[in-house]
Amino acid sequence: MTAAEPTVLADLRGDLRLRTNLFWSLYGVWYRHFRVYTKTLLANATPPLLEPLFFFTAVAIGLGNYVQPGGFEGLSYRTFVASGLVISSAMFTAIFETTFGTFVRLVFQKTYDAMLSTHLRVPEIFIGEMLFAATKGAVFSTVVLLVTMAFGARPTAWCVLVPVVGLLTSYLFAAIGLIVTSYVKMINNFSFFTTGVITPLFFFSGTFFPIKGHYVWLDVLSNALPLTHPIEISRALFEAHFTPATLAHVAVLFAYIAVCHTLALRRMTKRVLS
């Protein structure tokens, strides 16, 4: 360590061409999360993938035997539930990534300090993070789709677009997770959010039963919930049944993404730079 090699010294002095463009910045952040996540892939991915499959087994296969024989909305009950679970699994993976995951990186691991000591800007850091969550969401949607198909779900060929809906859904919920995290001071605070927000989202967005036409208040609530819209899109793909309402769901999903994306970046900038 005393006498360094001349080549090393020259290299340390040397001028490097740095890629400081947006694409490379997002890639750098994405790559970090990808590398860390896949380092312990089995431990990271197994539980969140098993959970939707437990729901599928218990509800679609088990309880499904007692559901009206024709299923709902022209889909068998297994297919109906599968069309919701492919999307809710994307939501869960994204929301955990940017609540508990982001909080641990922010407060305990100080990952963002390291990122912020480079040229990276706060929005680049968190767009990169949401893109990673979106990647995970797309993969989870695909895996849940394939497994539920193996267990009797029968979607139409349009389901090849499900990963895209999964990607958009997880980007949205990654943004929502960041907004929540920006307010959280202690990690225990998240339990209010998971129990008070995520669980009702999961049950009242039409994953397990058609929401429409039972109670007016439930219709209103469900239409306001962000998860309802991607599930409706997924269901349209599953049954190849597209209506003007489908287009409206797409529009609402993008509107949600635009608003939450903007808010997430604004809030995280404030949180990280203070």
Next chain:
Amino acid sequence: MEDLAAHSAPLIVARGLTKQFGELKAVDGVDLDIAPNECVGFLGPNGAGKTTLMRLVFSAIAKTAGELTVFGLTPMQQRKQINAHVGVVFQDNNLDEELNAAECLLVHALYCGLDHRTARRRIAALLDWLSLTAKADSRIRALSGGMVRRLMIARALLNSPKLLILDEPTTGLDPQVRHAIWAALRDLKRQGMTILLTTHYMDEAQQLSDRILIMDRGRIILSGPPNDLVEAHLERYVLQVSGLPAVPRLDGDIRHEHAGDADYFYANTEPPLQALHERLAAKYAILRHANLEDVFLKFTGRGLNE
């Protein structure tokens, strides 16, 4: 940006720089000029504002008032242009513990904007320079404190910075590792690196710094080359005694200070202190040159001021 190191204008300029957290003025009206290739050591008690000052320089926080330029550019507004040429070694090690040493450097190299090929070349060179090549594939958790610290330094150099910021680089490390790190830092300085350093170790500050700034309560209270500081503010010798029952009568050339259970007797020549030493016959007494630590304690107070 090509001739950053070449021009002789100050690399960092601060005028009345202030950072306030609520009521607390963490940095309070600091004036600062850091020349290229200078190594400046920031000393000060915990909470003096050293780390906050560093964080202002690399745009991790926004100033409340005053002026600050780095490379002639404005932090926050021009963070991309500034931080492309800055490397930071944080007080807390924040490497990704899931990854191995080489992977940790790779992800950081990508943040910096290196392509994979250049990253691999620089990682190999830096690991070699810091004697870490054998540990390239080791998980962070499996590394010793000294290795992790060297890895933090390697990480800060990936982008070939013009300015290196080190926040307590050798706190908690054994003497061998500290000397190895100092040697590496002197190496960098010889190559033209500008270094800002915060430390609680007087020997570290003295070993590395051209200039020392002592901070207290957000202000710079003293500044100068390490040896000049001692000469300018203290007598040359000090007799330090602990557990003295009563202070003896002193002749005119000896100055006395009392703090805690210790008494300090200062003089510009050795004989009067030697005589005092023998006269006291105290068990815990040491006669030595006055050093930076005495200056530091004189100006920041000998009691705990937390």
